Amino acid sequence: MQCLVLGAGGFIGTNLCRSLLMKGHTVRAFGRRQSFPEALRGCDWIPGDFADPASLASTISGCDVVFHLVNATTPASANVDKVADLNANVASTLHLLEACRETGVSRVVFVSSGGTIYGIPDQVPTPETASTNPITAYGISKLAIEKYLGLYEYLHHLDYRVLRVANPFGPYQTALKNQGVIAAFVRRALTGQHIEMWGDGCVIRDYIYIDDVVEALILAATHQGPNRIFNIGSGEGRSLNDIVAAIARLLEVDILVERRPARSVDVPVSILDTTLAAQDLTWQASTQFEEGLRVTIAWMKSMH
Amino acid sequence: MQCLVLGAGGFIGTNLCRSLLMKGHTVRAFGRRQSFPEALRGCDWIPGDFADPASLASTISGCDVVFHLVNATTPASANVDKVADLNANVASTLHLLEACRETGVSRVVFVSSGGTIYGIPDQVPTPETASTNPITAYGISKLAIEKYLGLYEYLHHLDYRVLRVANPFGPYQTALKNQGVIAAFVRRALTGQHIEMWGDGCVIRDYIYIDDVVEALILAATHQGPNRIFNIGSGEGRSLNDIVAAIARLLEVDILVERRPARSVDVPVSILDTTLAAQDLTWQASTQFEEGLRVTIAWMKSMH
Numbered sequence: 001m002q003c004l005v006l007g008a009g010g011f012i013g014t015n016l017c018r019s020l021l022m023k024g025h026t027v028r029a030f031g032r033r034q035s036f037p038e039a040l041r042g043c044d045w046i047p048g049d050f051a052d053p054a055s056l057a058s059t060i061s062g063c064d065v066v067f068h069l070v071n072a073t074t075p076a077s078a079n080v081d082k083v084a085d086l087n088a089n090v091a092s093t094l095h096l097l098e099a100c101r102e103t104g105v106s107r108v109v110f111v112s113s114g115g116t117i118y119g120i121p122d123q124v125p126t127p128e129t130a131s132t133n134p135i136t137a138y139g140i141s142k143l144a145i146e147k148y149l150g151l152y153e154y155l156h157h158l159d160y161r162v163l164r165v166a167n168p169f170g171p172y173q174t175a176l177k178n179q180g181v182i183a184a185f186v187r188r189a190l191t192g193q194h195i196e197m198w199g200d201g202c203v204i205r206d207y208i209y210i211d212d213v214v215e216a217l218i219l220a221a222t223h224q225g226p227n228r229i230f231n232i233g234s235g236e237g238r239s240l241n242d243i244v245a246a247i248a249r250l251l252e253v254d255i256l257v258e259r260r261p262a263r264s265v266d267v268p269v270s271i272l273d274t275t276l277a278a279q280d281l282t283w284q285a286s287t288q289f290e291e292g293l294r295v296t297i298a299w300m301k302s303m304h
Numbered sequence: 305m306q307c308l309v310l311g312a313g314g315f316i317g318t319n320l321c322r323s324l325l326m327k328g329h330t331v332r333a334f335g336r337r338q339s340f341p342e343a344l345r346g347c348d349w350i351p352g353d354f355a356d357p358a359s360l361a362s363t364i365s366g367c368d369v370v371f372h373l374v375n376a377t378t379p380a381s382a383n384v385d386k387v388a389d390l391n392a393n394v395a396s397t398l399h400l401l402e403a404c405r406e407t408g409v410s411r412v413v414f415v416s417s418g419g420t421i422y423g424i425p426d427q428v429p430t431p432e433t434a435s436t437n438p439i440t441a442y443g444i445s446k447l448a449i450e451k452y453l454g455l456y457e458y459l460h461h462l463d464y465r466v467l468r469v470a471n472p473f474g475p476y477q478t479a480l481k482n483q484g485v486i487a488a489f490v491r492r493a494l495t496g497q498h499i500e501m502w503g504d505g506c507v508i509r510d511y512i513y514i515d516d517v518v519e520a521l522i523l524a525a526t527h528q529g530p531n532r533i534f535n536i537g538s539g540e541g542r543s544l545n546d547i548v549a550a551i552a553r554l555l556e557v558d559i560l561v562e563r564r565p566a567r568s569v570d571v572p573v574s575i576l577d578t579t580l581a582a583q584d585l586t587w588q589a590s591t592q593f594e595e596g597l598r599v600t601i602a603w604m605k606s607m608h
Contacts, residue, residue, distance in 0.1 A: 079459065082452070083398050086390070090448075094387050119454075131433075133451065135458045140451045144394075147437065147444045148386070150423075154439045155383065155568055264459055 001025045001221065002062060006050060006096070007069035008043065009034040011173040011180065012111060012165075012213060016067060017043050019214045030059050035174055051088055053095035060096075060103045065221045068096065068110045071138075074179050075116055075265045078138035089141040090148070097152045107159040109220045110149060112142045114164035114231055115205065115270045124237075125206075125273035128164070128229050136265045146229065153228075161220040163213075166233030166272050170210030170292060171299035182207065182243060182293070186300050189247050189255050199262030201241035204269040206233035209292030212285040219281045227280050233272030234285045246293055305329045305525065306366060310354060310400070311373035312347065313338040315477040315484065316415060316469075316517060320371060321347050323518045334363050339478055355392055357399040364400075364407045369525045372400065372414045375442075378483050379420055379569045382442035393445040394452070401456045411463040413524045414453060416446045418468035418535055419509065419574045428541075429510075429577035432468070432533050440569045450533065457532075465524040467517075470537030470576050474514030474596060475603035486511065486547060486597070490604050493551050493559050503566030505545035508573040510537040513596030516589040523585045531584050537576030538589045550597055 003020050007013045008029030014036055020027045021042045029043035030050075037045075048055035050070045060066065072088030100108055116139030118126050134140045152158040167181075175184035185195050216232045238246075248255045277283045307324050311317045312333030318340055324331045325346045333347035334354075341349075352359035354374045364370065376392030404412055420443030422430050438444045456462040471485075479488035489499050520536045542550075552559045581587045 079455075082402075082455075083395050086395055086398065090394075091387050091390055094390065098386075129435075133454050135455060137452070137455060140448060140455060143451065144444060144448045147447060148441070150437050151383075151386075151439060151441060151444060 001064045003065050003067065003221075004028045004030060004060060004063040005067045005069065006030050007071065008040065008045075010069065010071075012168060012210065013069045014039050014172040015170065015210045015214050016069070016217055019218065023218070028059060028063065036172055039172060050096075051092045053099070056096055057099045057103075060099050060105060063103075064106045066096070066100060066105050066108045067217060067221075068093065068108055073138055075136040075138040076263065078141065079136055079265060082137040085137045085141055090144050093145045094148060097148060097158065101152065101156045101158050105158070107161065107221060108149065109217060110145060110160060110162045111217070112146055112162050112164045113139055114166040114233055114272045116267070117142050117164055118270070120267050121270065124269055125235055125271045126231070127273040128231055128276055135267060150228070160228060161223055162229040163216055163220055163232045164229065164272070165213055166206035166208045166231075166270070168208050168210050168213045170296050173210070173296075181240065182296060183300070185243060185247055186297055189251055189253060190300060190304065194256035194258050195244060196258050196260055197240055198260050198266065200259065201244070201257070202239050203266050204237040204239050204271065206236065206271045207238055207243070207289060208232065208234045208285055209287035209289070212287050216277065216281060216283045219283050223281055225280055227276060230277040230281055231272040231274050232277060232283075233274055234289065235272060235274050236289065237269065237271040238289070246290060247297070250290070250294060250297055305368045307369050307371065307525075308332045308334060308364060308367040309371045309373065310334050311375065312344065314373065314375075316472060316514065317373050318343050318476040319474065319514045319518050320373070320521055323522065327522070332363060332367065340476055343476060354400075355396045357403070360400055361403045361407075364403050364409060366407075368410045370400070370404055370409050370412045371521060371525070372397065372412055377442055379440040379442040380567065382445065383440055383569060386441040389441045389445055394448050397449045398452060401452060401462065405456065405460045405462050409462065411465065411525060412453065413521060414449060414464060414466050415521070416450055416466050416468045416533075417443055418470040418537055418576045420571070421446050421468055422574070424571050425574065428573055429539055429575045430535070431577040432535055432580055439571060454532070464532060465527055466533040467520055467524055467536045468533065468576070469517055470510035470512045470535075470574070472512050472514050472517045474600050477514070477600075485544065486600060487604070489547060489551055490601055493555055493557060494604060494608065498560035498562050499548060500562050500564055501544055502564050502570065504563065505548070505561070506543050506572075507570050508541040508543050508575065510540065510575045511542055511547070511593060512536065512538045512589055513591035513593070516591050520581065520585060520587045523587050527585055529584055531580060534581040534585055535576040535578050536581060536587075537578055538593065539576060539578050540593070541573060541575040542593070550594060551601070554594070554598060554601055
């Protein structure tokens with residue numbers, strides 16, 4: 001496949017590009033900056049801003065599959081300026097879809113947010129059919145993009161798949177934008193610093209190792225069948241306190257936790273039901289949490 | 305109540321303002337233009353553009369309830385320029401909600417779209433819990449606004465109610481923006497012109513008389529209870545061919561129909577399940593269709 005990865009310089013993007021290359025695909029890697037330029041060797045790196053329609057249009061031409069991994073905001077920052085979030089994510093995606101339609105892209109694979117799109121879930125584990133009432137503008141933007149993807153398929157036959165990804169972790173996650181608690185916690189533990197934690201640490205998330213996410217993304221690029229939206233998670237819930245304990249165990253250190261007030265953007269529990277992906281994408285998370293954490297720690301050590 | 309009606313110069317707005325005044329409320333009527341200035345006598349008319357945040361902020365101060373009836377686009381026009389639709393409706397509403405929060409508005413009542421928000425319905429009649437997959441950007445904008453209302457209540461305790469209104473008809477509907485088939489059909493029949501119809505006339509809609517919609521809006525302004533979103537429709541389906549036949553019968557004329565190709569924005573059937581509004585708002589449509597049509601025809605005759 002001739003692939004375009006938007007947001008290629010980020011955590012998921014870097015891992016996806018490497019895996020696509022290894023499988024023999026041609027990869028255009030588009031992004032604002034590369035955190036790890038050497039990791040993207042072999043890709044055609046195209047620097048550009050997703051919010052600039054002109055820089056996108058010329059990039060798309062000739063691509064079969066477009067992976068849309070761009071997050072212009074974070075759950076916390078999106079709530080601060082909701083209009084900016086709407087423009088940077090949703091309006092920019094509309095420009096992208098228009099360009100995809102004009103250039104005859106075969107499929108768009110979009111990374112949505114399994115952790116925020118359902119809001120406070122009425123079912124746990126949460127299936128794709130659950131109600132979607134985000135408590136962050138970030139989640140609303142993701143939901144709106146999903147709906148516009150449906151509209152473009154209906155109106156213009158632009159094929160798409162959506163992966164509602166839980167909390168991914170692994171190599172190339174930097175925690176620079178206040179996302180990625182595992183990366184943040186490991187980095188602080190490795191440098192002997194205390195960990196800052198919002199709330200009492202009982203917030204439960206579904207952490208999924210990045211290789212499993214990348215596998216799902218590549219399966220989604222060629223999936224056939226009527227379903228469009230798939231949860232991608234481990235199906236297991238872990239509290240922040242569990243995470244700290246696991247890191248302390250693997251590093252064989254004591255970790256000091258400094259607690260801060262709970263944040264309104266954090267739902268109390270998020271665990272995804274991935275039955276549909278298992279049935280339809282023949283995908284399931286295959287990396288054990290502790291094994292993924294071990295690899296992540298080894299990678300972070302190698303970066304120091 | 306001190307009420308602000310946004311989009312007061314339009315069809316629903318004009319009827320709502322008149323009814324609020326009759327019930328003794330104080331009404332600020334905000335809009336770009338008044339189609340029927342004499343109908344809004346007694347309101348404090350404030351000319352302004354919803355897309356201009358500055359003109360909104362000063363208008364809101366001191367209001368208890370804000371009725372948001374603004375449609376900057378139509379289902380057909382929204383699909384043509386989806387980014388413009390997003391800006392004019394969703395981004396502008398975010399500015400409104402921010403202003404409501406700052407000025408301490410008690411409640412926002414938003415008119416959403418019962419006819420487009422569900423897309424091609426998987427249940428008919430369609431309850432509020434049905435899936436929402438609009439086939440127009442218009443419907444996606446309405447859905448996004450509903451989600452942002454939920455977010456503002458969650459984050460900032462701004463109370464709201466949403467009415468997903470079916471296809472309203474009645475006095476003060478002008479069919480100027482290619483909406484309102486009944487107004488359009490009656491006007492052409494009254495002037496002896498043929499009727500233009502998209503598709504084969506089998507498209508089924510839920511037509512609701514405007515007085516019933518206005519009653520629901522006023523109930524929604526003071527409703528207490530946990531539900532936020534209510535379908536407002538007659539619960540009955542009528543085809544375009546039914547409508548033409550009913551108009552011909554009441555006017556005692558033959559009507560010539562010129563058929564045009566079906567439009568992609570038209571779902572084949574839309575009938576709302578209004579059980580929740582009956583239970584929770586103690587509301588139900590009380591105007592018989594033929595009676596509403598009779599009053600509408602009489603009003604349109606009086607305008608000629």
